[in-house]
Amino acid sequence: MGSFAWRNLLTRPLRTILALIGLSIPILGVMGLFSVSQGMRNLVGDTLSRVEGVMVLRENSPSPVFSDLEADLAVKLRGIPGVRVVAPEIWKVAPNIEGRTMFSKLMGGGGAKSILDQPVIQGQDIVAHQDLKSAVYPRAMKERNGEGRYLVPADKNKPNVVISKKLAKDYPTADGKLRKVGDTLQIGGRPFNVVGIYDTGSMLLDVVIVMDIDMARDLMGVSKDMVSSYYVETKESTENDEVSQAIEKALPQVDARSMSEFMANFGSMMGQIDKFLMMTVSLALLVGVVGIINTMLMSTTERFVEFGVLRTNGWSQGNILTLVTLESAYLGLLSGIVGCVLALVGTMVANQFVEGGVRLSIPAWLYVLGVTLSVVTGTLGGLYPAWRAARLVPMDAIRVGSH
Known part of the structure; x- marks a missing residue:
């Protein structure tokens, strides 16, 4: 089943590439935003670690x-x-x-x-x-x-x-x-x-x-x-x-702040920024889901005859559902890998030009998150087209697809 799904993607390279672009760009955005956030954390953490005393200010x-x-x-x-x-x-x-x-x-x-x-x-x-x-x-x-x-x-x-x-x-x-x-x-x-x-x-x-x-x-x-x-x-x-x-x-009348307190306050502020980033990321991923749905709907519509023949040869509705869902999940996996590679290259290039101690970095967990989000997004985007394809009556699918 898995190899069959891979072959279906490879037989339609243009559509597969367009779908990859549509989902890998949001994943690239996710990685880029959080790498900037991580870079700022590293910069401030490194800066405050050099200040070992207590700062006394007006309240x-x-x-x-x-x-x-x-x-x-x-x-x-x-x-x-x-x-x-x-x-x-x-x-x-x-x-x-x-x-x-x-x-x-x-x-x-x-x-x-x-x-x-x-x-x-x-x-x-x-x-x-x-x-x-x-x-x-x-x-x-x-x-x-x-x-x-x-x-x-x-x-x-x-x-x-x-x-x-x-x-x-x-x-x-x-x-x-x-x-x-x-x-x-x-x-x-x-x-x-x-x-x-x-x-x-x-x-x-x-x-x-x-x-x-x-x-x-x-x-x-x-x-x-x-x-x-x-x-x-x-x-x-x-x-x-x-x-x-x-x-x-x-x-x-004064505030006395140790560097650990400054770090805690900065961490709290960055936590709020990360929440905003997650909202932005959610919108980007929603666009990716819509793109996958559109791609898979077009793909399944063109393959009505194929699904009808498969059903007449003993495939169940569950088999069709699994096939289409696997195809969309594989699209998500490929998009995640492409997005991660682009993010890695982007940070390496950006670090050649960024000055002042700012170093963009992508921790290992962020790569895992990027690929996971991409696979989940691809799978979700393929559920409706898969359900629609699985519900087709075999002879109706052949008749509609041949016109």
Whole structure:
């Protein structure tokens, strides 16, 4: 029965190919959407894994850029048990750099990428940050062959900055060369000296321009008695969640978020996105079901004589039902395999062009899901044509099919 079904598909190659295209494209869409989702999970997971401390923000602030806290809270934070270092920070969206603003980049056709690439100013209390054991950017300079040096206490109140290799590339010199250590960078119309260049490999971290906290206040118009957030390093990394709870209990006006909490919140958000993707996928698969139904209906209509002859030679209604259902299931299987191969090739090609640490990936379970969905879709699409073919009276089928 199975080999007979395969031969029936091969004897109608054009129709089989069209049906394959109709169902493999939705499967490709399924694989593509979820590979992007998986890539974002990997990117954020890798990024947050490098930040080992606790971020203290204004209550309900979505990020440090939108947070503001009193500078004297540092004293209270240092008095909380388990806290090792409290490092004040200023976080603001960068003003124009070399005369370019986010608006001008958007108008230039950058779109969403311009928003993700928007540089951010991070003003650091240099002395406090030097005491951190797990500072992200100094570690990146050591581990990933950074250039120059990181900020030291001598840089306090001086226009010195540390930028990423990405920003050095995005904001070249007047003669089109990459910015290097020793060059100046115009930020908000002011010249800043580039003393170091780091590279984390993450598009979420490589947009930060690091400078002294007082220089950041002056550049961004922030009061001396305000900060955006505090980076708190605990005595033991295993104490992050406990210290976060203690901070929120002692200071009700703040949110203290460990990276595990950030990951949980991001996972919840991605879960909602995955639900939306499943709705989109369901619509695509519905189109695939309709395509299979149409293909199999046309196929069975053309084969009335064949079914009539088979019935007169002893085939039962169940045999006809099984034959047509097998054909549609095989179509689904082939479509699933084609869709998976196209998705694999697509991700390999896309990864050659995607930058910023985003790597599209297709886990093994997604291949299994793609093929399974395709087979189920093909089978469902063939049920009605199979039922219709099985109900034919043998002589009526021969008579109708011969006209």
